[in-house]
Amino acid sequence: MSAWQFIKHFPCTNLSRHILRVKPRRCFTSSTPPSSFSVTACLSTSSSSESFADAPYLSVRIHCPKHVVDSFSEALLCFGASSVAVDEDDDDEEDEDVTSGSSLASKEICIESIFPVNEEVKMCISQAANSIGLKEIPKFKVEMGDEQDWRACITLLVHVLQESFQPIEIAERLWIVPEWTSPPVAEGVNIILNPGLAFGTGEHPTTKLCLLLLQSLIKGGEAFLDYGTGSGILAIAALKFGAASSAGVDIDPLAIKSASHNAALNNIPLEKLELHLAPSDNREMPLRKEQFDVVIANILLNPVMELADHILSFAKPGATIGISGILSEQLSSVKERYSPLLEDISVATIGDWVCMSGTKKRS
Numbered sequence: 001m002s003a004w005q006f007i008k009h010f011p012c013t014n015l016s017r018h019i020l021r022v023k024p025r026r027c028f029t030s031s032t033p034p035s036s037f038s039v040t041a042c043l044s045t046s047s048s049s050e051s052f053a054d055a056p057y058l059s060v061r062i063h064c065p066k067h068v069v070d071s072f073s074e075a076l077l078c079f080g081a082s083s084v085a086v087d088e089d090d091d092d093e094e095d096e097d098v099t100s101g102s103s104l105a106s107k108e109i110c111i112e113s114i115f116p117v118n119e120e121v122k123m124c125i126s127q128a129a130n131s132i133g134l135k136e137i138p139k140f141k142v143e144m145g146d147e148q149d150w151r152a153c154i155t156l157l158v159h160v161l162q163e164s165f166q167p168i169e170i171a172e173r174l175w176i177v178p179e180w181t182s183p184p185v186a187e188g189v190n191i192i193l194n195p196g197l198a199f200g201t202g203e204h205p206t207t208k209l210c211l212l213l214l215q216s217l218i219k220g221g222e223a224f225l226d227y228g229t230g231s232g233i234l235a236i237a238a239l240k241f242g243a244a245s246s247a248g249v250d251i252d253p254l255a256i257k258s259a260s261h262n263a264a265l266n267n268i269p270l271e272k273l274e275l276h277l278a279p280s281d282n283r284e285m286p287l288r289k290e291q292f293d294v295v296i297a298n299i300l301l302n303p304v305m306e307l308a309d310h311i312l313s314f315a316k317p318g319a320t321i322g323i324s325g326i327l328s329e330q331l332s333s334v335k336e337r338y339s340p341l342l343e344d345i346s347v348a349t350i351g352d353w354v355c356m357s358g359t360k361k362r363s
Contacts, residue, residue, distance in 0.1 A: 057082070058115040062125065062140040063108045068132055070352070071301065071327050075128035076113055078300055080121075083114045114145065131302045132330075168203060170211050176233070179265055189240050192265040193231060194258070206324040209348050209355035210234055210298050213322045217294050218243050225249070225287070225314050227297035232259025234296055235273055236266050247274040247292070249285060289313050296322035298355075301330050305337050312341050317362040324355040331356065 060081075064072050073084045086109060115121050126137050168176040173188035183190040214234060218224070218241035226235040229248030236259075238246045248259050256275050263273050276286050295315045297304065304323055315321055321342060326334050331354050335345060342358030349355075 056117050057145040058117055058119065058121060059143045059145040060113045060115055060121055060125075060140055061143075062111040062113060062138050064111050064138050065107060065134070066109045067329075068134065068327075069109050069111065071132045071330070072128060072134070072138075073111060074300055074325075075131045075302075076111070076124065078302075079127045079131070080119045080124035081113045081115055081128075085112045086110075117144075131300070165203070170208055171215065174211070174215065189237075191233060191237055191240060193233060193262050194265065205350035205353035206298050206326075206355065207233060209350055209353065210296050210322055210324050211237055213348065213355055213357055214238055214294070214296065215241055217320050217322075220244075222293040223247075223291060225292040225295045227295060227311055227314075228299040229259050229275065230255050230298075232262045232273075232275070234298070235259065235275075236263055236268060238294070239268055239272055240266070243294075245272055245274070247276065247287060249276045249278050249287070251278045251280070253277055287314055290316045292316060292319060294320050294322075296324070298322075298324040300325055301327075301334070304334060308337050308341060312360055315360045317360055319360045320357060321360055322355060322357045324353070326354050326356070327352050328354050330354075 062076075069086055073086060076084055115124065121140070121142055122137075125140055129137050165178050167178065167181055167184050169184075170176060173185060175183060175185060175188050175190045177183045177190050177192050179192055179194040183192075211234065214224075214237055218238055220242040222238070222243045224235065224238035224243045224246045226232070226238070226246065226248040229235055229250045232248050232255075235246035235248040248256075250256055250259070256277050259275050263270075263275075278285055290313070292314050293316060295311060297307075297311050304326060311323075312321060321338075323334060323338065328349060329352075331347065334354075334356060338356070338358065339345065341361060343361050345356060345358035347354055347356050
């Protein structure tokens with residue numbers, strides 16, 4: 001198999017989980033966080049290609065209902081998949097069920113994913129399906145991947161994906177600019193980013209929604225918490241908007257490394273940006289309760305639901321909370337969960353993705 005054929009089949013490496021379009025694909029990448037949710041689980045999904053370059057892997061082809069492909073892809077990453085690729089050509093071409101041979105083009109899309117060889121694939125897929133409310137486990141097929149082909153494709157793939165990531169205009173005079181390009185508007189608010197290690201480039205609708213919310217909230221002097229910081233994009237943006245301080249928390253050391261690198265690219269002083277690796281056990285995070293004026297959590301549905309009290313514990317009474325990483329069809333359950341905790345709830349959407357915000361109730 002040639003390197004390019006390999007890329008077409010597995011176009012994922014140590015680049016961001018965001019929906020990155022390298023026609024005809026969408027890419028997500030991730031590390032392998034714990035298989036059950038905890039206070040620190042699933043704050044982010046970042047990846048390192050080195051783990052794949054030096055070890056064999058499992059290639060898993062999954063038939064997923066089209067209407068949940070984005071949320072299911074992210075759930076797979078949370079529960080053990082190392083990368084996920086969605087073939088957009090599946091929308092136009094008929095696919096066949098691996099067992100029955102029946103046409104699934106009108107209802108399903110094929111996800112090609114990579115798992116570590118020691119991962120319990122069936123359990124991961126089952127947990128991912130359960131986390132987004134799928135009643136049945138999607139059909140899947142597992143094959144052993146060729147580590148030599150994987151190593152051969154990494155360098156070429158990085159260049160392909162870098163070329164596809166160009167400056168992104170989030171709003172007027174607000175740009176996300178890759179490290180390897182120049183800002184299109186020098187006098188604008190330019191967030192310089194290397195998306196290589198963690199989630200958050202500005203391309204994904206949830207990141208855009210969070211940036212727009214943050215821009216509307218920061219008036220000057222606020223303390224901001226980015227719960228699940230990934231690339232650090234929100235924490236950096238808050239400081240550029242005028243916040244007095246930012247803190248970012250993440251479960252993944254690579255995310256912390258990525259956020260630190262991106263902070264340096266943006267000349268952010270160390271005293272203004274705290275980055276904390278969340279403990280892997282039940283120890284408390286190194287943050288004070290009721291410390292922040294604005295808190296945004298752009299993570300997955302299950303931790304959004306299960307960690308609601310924990311997320312809000314860091315916000316001052318009357319602080320603004322932003323919750324994203326959720327689909328419009330999941331909004332009602334998220335709203336129900338947060339209604340006892342928030343008032344003046346509002347919702348913004350881009351496509352099927354939602355950002356819900358509200359004010360923390362005063363006791």
